[in-house]
Amino acid sequence: MQLIVNLQPLMAPLTGVGHYTRELTRILVSKNASHGINVHGLAGPNISPLNSESSLLKESPCSSGYSSKSKANGALKRYMRNPLTRHVYRAALTYRLQWYRLQKPDAAEAVYWEPNFIRLPWQGKSVITVHDLSHKRFPEYHPKERVSFLNRNLENSLKKADRINVVSEFTAEELTTLYGINQGRIDIVPPGVSERFFYSNVIDQQRVIAKYQMPSHYCLSVGTLEPRKNLNRLIEAFLTLPPEQQRYCPLILVGMQGWGDAISPEASKAINAGRIRLLGYIADEDLPALYANATFFAYLSLYEGFGMPIVEAMAAGVPVITSDRGATREVASSAALCVDPENIEEIRAAMILLLEDNNKSKQLMYAGKERAGQFNWHHSFELLVSSLKRV
Secondary structure (H helix, E strand, O other): EEEEEEHHHHHHOOOOOHHHHHHHHHHHHHHHHOOOOOEEEOOOOOOEEEOOOOHHHHOOOOOOOOOHHHHHHHHHHHHHHHHHHHHHHHHHHHHHHHHHHHOOOOOHOEEEOOOOOOOOOOOOOEEEEEEOOOOHHHHOOOHHHHHHHHHHHHHHHHHHHEEEEOOHHHHHHHHHHHHHHOHHHHHEEOOOOHHHHHOOOOOHHHHHHHOOOOOOOOOOEEOOOOHHOOOHHHHHHHOOOOOHHHHHEEEEOOOOEEEOOOHHHHHHHHHHHEEEEEEOOOOOOHHHHHHHHOEEEEEEOOOOOHHHHHHHHHOOOOOOOOOOOHHHHHHOOOOOOOEOOOOOOHHHHHHHHHHHOOHHHHHHHHHHHHHHOOHHHHHHHHHHHHHHHOO
């Protein structure tokens, strides 16, 4: 089988879709001989065979924004947010796909995998991955142009795809409810968690503490800073803790700046006092140690298709507080404290419990490790291959 993968999610600082695309494509490339899948990547103006040395698969365009490469990736991300330039870019990719099909005799039998919702025009077989449907449930939590783009294109993308992959049972149900998709067309291919999150060592942990000047204890949240992540309520709940607890265990927010939701005056004061810190988008290799050093992890998103940071934190041995709805409850199962993400008192009570009850924290640490072990990239790869072979 020849497979064409759209690698556009790898051409800007990686978020959830980018990590998902990179990890599964890496394994597809490494296992091509045993599974008979010849992988080609669509990136910019090129469609070319992929191997383990392909630059987009070898490294993350990561870091805190100081390198020339990360600056270029940031510029690309801003470029892709503009509706006009995004349209031009998609048109160029479409032209490249069509030209490839005309020039390569065997391309008519190729399968095109679109890992990021919207299928490019392609006359052959295709599989798409849908990560969530938050733009339908909560359009107010997205920029208007993103909602408009998905509303214009997703339904047609779903109709044209031969198979539809989703990352959770929750998202599969959402596709049936909102778009009437037959469950027989849907395959669940959840993300995995990299082994490095399970095995953070003391040297790395000390390095990360020094690099970011971290305190001995801290509450951690990781995710793009945007309204859907519900950070304002997390911050509000944190600021109701006694001042001595805030100083003892400050709130650390990690993630690149999204859009919306200005920081409140109270939060600004806490930031100035060091009780809340915004680290921004940090180096990918620093994340396991940053999780492992945390006192607890909070992820109170109002809507998720999966919620990968939950599993990463569990793998690192950190007790987790998360939302009691949708995919986050499915992913966490019974291995986390699940609370109403709109209830400040519930969030506050969960924080206090993990700050004061060492036995409960240990119980969740062990349960979380076991739960995280159920999400494995190689198992996800097998599920993806099974889906591709159903086309």
